Amino acid sequence: MLVPDVVIPFMKELRQEGVVFCLDDFGDGFTSFSLLNEFRFELAKIDGRFIRGVDSSPRQQAIVRAAVAIAREFNMFPIAESVETAAEASFLRDVGVGALQGYLFGTPTVNPDFAAFHAARRG
Numbered sequence: 264m265l266v267p268d269v270v271i272p273f274m275k276e277l278r279q280e281g282v283v284f285c286l287d288d289f290g291d292g293f294t295s296f297s298l299l300n301e302f303r304f305e306l307a308k309i310d311g312r313f314i315r316g317v318d319s320s321p322r323q324q325a326i327v328r329a330a331v332a333i334a335r336e337f338n339m340f341p342i343a344e345s346v347e348t349a350a351e352a353s354f355l356r357d358v359g360v361g362a363l364q365g366y367l368f369g370t371p372t373v374n375p376d377f378a379a380f381h382a383a384r385r386g
Contacts, residue, residue, distance in 0.1 A: 288308065
């Protein structure tokens with residue numbers, strides 16, 4: 264994001280090949296509305312610090328609702344990282360977060376067992 268004149272044309276070229284881009288740690292760090300407008304990310308992954316305990320923190324709930332609203336205004340699909348409890352997942356689904364990831368669903372791994380994943384989803 265520090266060199267938009269180089270990155271934006273690169274992203275445009277890759278989009279023509281079917282690549283989509285995700286803004287990681289949305290809500291934290293170096294993000295401005297002008298950069299969101301210029302880069303046109305397809306996905307926005309809401310930073311985990313706002314997700315952990317969101318079900319019981321009105322302040323975090325406000326931040327997540329605002330992040331979801333901003334993501335949607337910029338045509339980004341909102342994703343929540345660091346989802347660890349069913350209560351967090353429930354709140355996030357209720358406010359319109361489109362995808363959830365975190366320990367509630369499984370531990371990170373380099374070699375996921377997709378067969379076991381699919382079997383668990385069918386069962």
